[in-house]
Amino acid sequence: MVPTAKPKLRPANPNFSCGPCSKHPGWSPAGLGGALLGRSHRSLEGRARLKALISETRQLIGLPPDYLLGIVPGSDTGAFELAMWSLLGARGVDVLAWESFGHVWVSDIVRQLRLENVRILSAEFGSLPDLATVDCDRDVVFTANGTTSGVRIPDYDWIADDRRGLTLVDATSAILAQPIDWVKVDALTFSWQKVLGGEAAHGMLVLSPRAVERLESHVPPWPLPKVFRLVKEGRIDGAIFEGETINTPSMLCVEDCLDALRWAVSIGGLPALHARADRNAQILFDWIERTPWIGNLAAVADTRSNTSVCLKFTDPAVTALPLDAQSQFTKAVAGALAQERAAFDIAAYRGAPPGLRIWTGATIETSDVAALLPWIEWAFYAGRARLSPPIARHDG
Secondary structure, three states: OOOOOOOOOOOOOOEOOOOOOOOOOOOOHHHHOOOOOOOOOOOHHHHHHHHHHHHHHHHHHOOOOOOEEEEEEOHHHHHHHHHHHHHOOOOOEEEEEOOHHHHHHHHHHHHHOOOOOEEEEEOOOOOOOOHHHOOOOOEEEEEOEEOOOOEEOOOOOOOOOOOOOOEEEEOOOOOOOOOOOHHHOOEEEEEOOOOOOOOOOEEEEEEOHHHHHHHHHOOOOOOOOHHHOOEEOOEEOHHHHHOOOOOOOOHHHHHHHHHHHHHHHHOOHHHHHHHHHHHHHHHHHHHHHHOOOEEEOOOOHHHEOOOEEEEEEOOHHHHOOOHHHHHHHHHHHHHHHHHOOOOEOOEOOOOOOOOEEEEOOOOOOHHHHHHHHHHHHHHHHHHHOOOOOOOOOOOO
């Protein structure tokens, strides 16, 4: 029946933001007690902390021994910009865009780097471009998991093992939630504040041996800012991948990330992180299947994200509204949930279709996802009652 009373049980943790994401279960400021504050990141102790973070991250993500991993400025955005500005320009580029950040990379490649031999393979929110049309003899730029559309690549099988081009992968919300086929990856970026629930401003960059070869053999035709420079005198600056960062990192954020890594290992490592995200997302998927007025923005089941589930309202009285009115309706639903402290920050990303966006990554407890669902129903029906015609009552 149509709910009219507020649910009694709230999620214990109402933080469902898709970035920065919720802290891990059991997090407290006490976990930061060992932070190296007031000390140089270039001191022996500072470098040891940074090197430990790199080493523990390598181990957690299962990085091949001949791949490099380093801490770079600017969160995932800075890391991916660094990869594009440093690696592109040697050959043609295929850039894939099916959500907001993919379109940002398109804009930067075309308008900032001003590359001419560019193919843009795009799709509407909720769908993927035809991956079979990608030419892997060109450089390929894509997001592994689109947080603003809830659409992920189903696998890496479409990337050729014998490719001549490089693959540049924005994987910030996929790195600890979805399998990464490292053989298919040449440059990959992520940040601490997504699946780990860490703090902002720091990015991580993975480079394959093929990417290192490109860096050492190709000089970009544009000036590189200091924070993008990975090469010294024609050779990769290996110190960056041993903890000697390009600019000054926050040692408080470093300690927070180390704390999150310890938590990830304590629950079973990468398989456990994947399983938690899958389980959380499935709670939402099952609810969508039995709820007539809500849908998954991702059209195809095996492309649905298990971290950033994007929902669209399918009730005719809502879909008949002008787009700006639909947006106001969904913002009102999200606002009501925030006011009740049932869920914070779950309105759709700016520029995405109107709807809700719920983070279901590993730092979220499944019980909280389950407790959220009656609150979404309450907020929807409360908003729907103000529209006409009145909504029909139904069972189930």
